[in-house]
Amino acid sequence: MLIEFFFCVRRYGVKTSITELLDLLAALERNVIFADIEAFYQLSRTILVKDESYYDRFDRAFADYFEGVAEVDIASAIPEDWLARGLQRELTAEDKAKLQSLGGLDELIKQFKERLAEQQERHAGGNKWIGTGGTSPFGTYGYHPEGIRIGQEGSNARRAVKVWDKREFRDLDTDEVINNRSIQVALRALRRFARTGAATELDLDGTIQATSRKGGLLDLQWQAERHNAVKVLLLFDVGGSMDDYIYECEALFAAARSEFKHLEFYYFHNCVYESVWKENKRRHQQSIPTTDLINRYSSDYKLIFVGDATMGPYEIAYPGGSVEHWNKEPGAVWMKRLTDHFTKVAWLNPQPQERWHYYHSISMMHELVQQRMFPLTIAGLQKAIQALA
Amino acid sequence: MSSSHSTLSQFTSTDSYIVSNELALAVNATITLEKPLLLKGEPGTGKTRLAEELAASLNTNLLRWHIKSTTKAQQGLYEYDAVSRLRDSQLGSDKVHDISNYIKPGKLWQAFTAEQRPVLLIDEIDKADIEFPNDLLHELDQMEFHVYETGEHVRAAQRPIVIITSNNEKELPDAFLRRCFFHYIRFPDAEILAAIVQVHFPNIQPRLLAQALEVFFELREAPGLKKKPSTSELLDWLKLLLAEDMQPEQLQQAHQKGGLMPMFGALLKNEQDVELVEKLAFMARRQGR
Numbered sequence: 066m067l068i069e070f071f072f073c074v075r076r077y078g079v080k081t082s083i084t085e086l087l088d089l090l091a092a093l094e095r096n097v098i099f100a101d102i103e104a105f106y107q108l109s110r111t112i113l114v115k116d117e118s119y120y121d122r123f124d125r126a127f128a129d130y131f132e133g134v135a136e137v138d139i140a141s142a143i144p145e146d147w148l149a150r151g152l153q154r155e156l157t158a159e160d161k162a163k164l165q166s167l168g169g170l171d172e173l174i175k176q177f178k179e180r181l182a183e184q185q186e187r188h189a190g191g192n193k194w195i196g197t198g199g200t201s202p203f204g205t206y207g208y209h210p211e212g213i214r215i216g217q218e219g220s221n222a223r224r225a226v227k228v229w230d231k232r233e234f235r236d237l238d239t240d241e242v243i244n245n246r247s248i249q250v251a252l253r254a255l256r257r258f259a260r261t262g263a264a265t266e267l268d269l270d271g272t273i274q275a276t277s278r279k280g281g282l283l284d285l286q287w288q289a290e291r292h293n294a295v296k297v298l299l300l301f302d303v304g305g306s307m308d309d310y311i312y313e314c315e316a317l318f319a320a321a322r323s324e325f326k327h328l329e330f331y332y333f334h335n336c337v338y339e340s341v342w343k344e345n346k347r348r349h350q351q352s353i354p355t356t357d358l359i360n361r362y363s364s365d366y367k368l369i370f371v372g373d374a375t376m377g378p379y380e381i382a383y384p385g386g387s388v389e390h391w392n393k394e395p396g397a398v399w400m401k402r403l404t405d406h407f408t409k410v411a412w413l414n415p416q417p418q419e420r421w422h423y424y425h426s427i428s429m430m431h432e433l434v435q436q437r438m439f440p441l442t443i444a445g446l447q448k449a450i451q452a453l454a
Numbered sequence: 455m456s457s458s459h460s461t462l463s464q465f466t467s468t469d470s471y472i473v474s475n476e477l478a479l480a481v482n483a484t485i486t487l488e489k490p491l492l493l494k495g496e497p498g499t500g501k502t503r504l505a506e507e508l509a510a511s512l513n514t515n516l517l518r519w520h521i522k523s524t525t526k527a528q529q530g531l532y533e534y535d536a537v538s539r540l541r542d543s544q545l546g547s548d549k550v551h552d553i554s555n556y557i558k559p560g561k562l563w564q565a566f567t568a569e570q571r572p573v574l575l576i577d578e579i580d581k582a583d584i585e586f587p588n589d590l591l592h593e594l595d596q597m598e599f600h601v602y603e604t605g606e607h608v609r610a611a612q613r614p615i616v617i618i619t620s621n622n623e624k625e626l627p628d629a630f631l632r633r634c635f636f637h638y639i640r641f642p643d644a645e646i647l648a649a650i651v652q653v654h655f656p657n658i659q660p661r662l663l664a665q666a667l668e669v670f671f672e673l674r675e676a677p678g679l680k681k682k683p684s685t686s687e688l689l690d691w692l693k694l695l696l697a698e699d700m701q702p703e704q705l706q707q708a709h710q711k712g713g714l715m716p717m718f719g720a721l722l723k724n725e726q727d728v729e730l731v732e733k734l735a736f737m738a739r740r741q742g743r
Contacts, residue, residue: 084632088487097483104479111480115631117494117638253584267537283544285537290524323623 070130074113077126081113088112102131252324252450264289296327298362298407300341302372303332310415313441314371317413329362335376336396336430337403338387355399359406367453368407371441373416374430381429400433410434411449415441471500471507472642472650480637481508490576490594490616492631495639498684501619505575508615515572517614519561521582527589530562530576531599531608554604562593566610574614580623587630595633642685644671654689661702666692669705669715673722676734683721691720711739 071086089112098104106127114123264287271286278284299321301307301314321328331341331353340352379386381396404410412430414421418440421427431438437452439445465481467473473481481504484491493501509516519530535556542550549555559567565574579587593599597610618634620626642650644667651663670691674682683691694717695705708716714732715721722728 080628082632088489088635092483092487095486097486098479107476107479108483111476111483111635111637115492115628115634115636120638269536272540283540285540 070109071113073130074123074126077122077129079114079119079122079126081115085113252320252446266290293324293326295325296362296366297321297325297329298358298366298368299328299330300337300368300370300372301330301332302335302370302374304334306373306375307415310373310441313415317371317441317446327366329366331358333372334387334389335372336380336387337370337399338390338392338396339394339399355403359402362407364406364408366407367409368403368411369449369453370410370412370434371415372412373414374412374427374438375416375424376426378425378429381426381433397429397433400430404434409453410437411452412438413441413445413449414438418445465508465511468507468511470653471503472646472653473504473507474640474642474646477504477637477639480635484617484635485615487635488613488615490618490634492618492620492626492634492636493639494620494622494636496641496682496684497621498686499639499641500685501639502575502577505573505577505617505619508617509573512571512573512615514570515568516575517561517565517568517572518575518577520577521579521586523581523583525582525586527586527593528560530560530590531593532560532563532601533558534603554606557601557603562599563608565614565616566597566608568611568614571612572614574616576616576618578621579618580620580626584624587626591629591633641674647685647688650685651689651692655692655696658692658696659702662695662700662705663692665702665705665709666695669709670721673715673731676731678730680727681723683723687721687723691717694720 067086067090071081074081089109092098092108092112098108109127110120110123114120266288268286268288271288272284275284275286276282299318301318307314318330331343333341337355339356340354341358342352344351376388377386380388381400384393384395385391386395412434414427416424416427421431427438437449439449439452465473465478465485467478480491483489493504495501505518506516534553535558539550539553539556561574565572594616597613598608600607647667648663651658651667666688670683670688673679698717700716705716714728714735718728718731722731
């Protein structure tokens, strides 16, 4: 009873459970659809898939199960000339030199075909197409699988394209490392409720007291509703080595933004010096003196740095150490001013913790934030929140 | 949609609402299997409208529960009005002896006890606190709950048709998703969109519509728009074009000359987007020369 199909869908990484399988079977039993493969596709998708980012995986699983995608030998279907021309066009002189070291274009195409065959198999196991890992030589030369539409070459030649072969939801598929929800759940621990705004809630204790003071004559007391009153100041390191962690930072930022009402954020590069800025585009026109941060935000703001702290030690320790401008005072002095003012400070580092000890600058920064540097993972985030609470 | 065996009436497009086959199937599965249907999609693709049209086509009541950031799950079940009771006790009213006089049923309660199977719309569930969906798990699954103040047990006489919409502001917990069917309303293609427009403006000139749709889809393709215009924006825009008695030629002329389309305010909702489209049009015009 569709058990193979169910396992096939799960193998492609769609998180679906027995409850949903039973629902699907119940729907079939109730004749919601009848002997119509397209309707079955739509129905099973409605019941088994719970997020549009999984639609693409589901489409692939469906195609695999009902059509047997693996039987098409794509590698032999691609004309060699065409491939070579396509690659040549994308290459710079430098790349071509590198290419020679790999044994020339012919060798590369051979490798590509081998890789393609191999990936076809792995693809059936639930992995992604060529080019996403970043280790493939084809990726570095600017080759993109969608450019030659591997997914459709095979199926177009064979028959009319079916709905699930169109794979229209491919853009929505994301392999999220840490998702928004888990970050938000972690950030929740930082909530501090305080009563602010209009008094709309009945204050029971107050009412009892006031009423007894009046000898039993009812005297209702009101209080404001509780809102999350925690204040957060986020300082993001941008550019340079941080480019690798853009996704993690975006996820953190999005989660923080919807969780905290009082959230302020600024950017810096590598280490905080005399100024920070709010918009990366206009950082040179519209930077804000770091002393303003100290004056503007009260010390009960929780200060969170997000950065990899990976730089030359002189960028922290010496005047003029900044890679971008001449700083009169060393970064360490500015870090100390900030940590002196804000009592609750944490540093989130997207660099994996195993690699921290390779960089002297990380241990220096770790020292400067009083050992409150944590990796940007869910566990690290939880520890950071504990340190901030 | 060949469910000729089913005794239930099938939900299809109506005179005033165009529904894709996929969505109709999802809705019919929801009605048959009595599970909540979670709808996602770009704002303005008719998620809320669906519930209204569904209730109208089934000839039943629509109960709307609009979720806000302060909404709590308990409010959907019932609220105990302690304040009125205290006041009444002071006035010596007889009502005060019966606590059930002060229990106000919420939307779920109303849906559970309705005489005819109603449509319950839980609108924009992602606006609520992150724990909100978890607090409703049992109630939506078993369709029953307990009233602590009176010891009453409320159980659904018939399971209401539950439609839940989300704008993806927060991710929903897995346990909650397990209990729902899910459908992502895709942005309609040109053909369906034209059908939708026909429903709203039956007297529109075909040439004006074609021209307007061309401008509209081109605009949606523009990279980097903060808010892509959606169906409801298109309808607003067409309404303005018709009110101004705009001719297709005028629209085409404006389009070829570059610059913003007439009445752009209906399509573009923030100044960065307006600026972006202006720039794109300017670039297109320079390339054209």
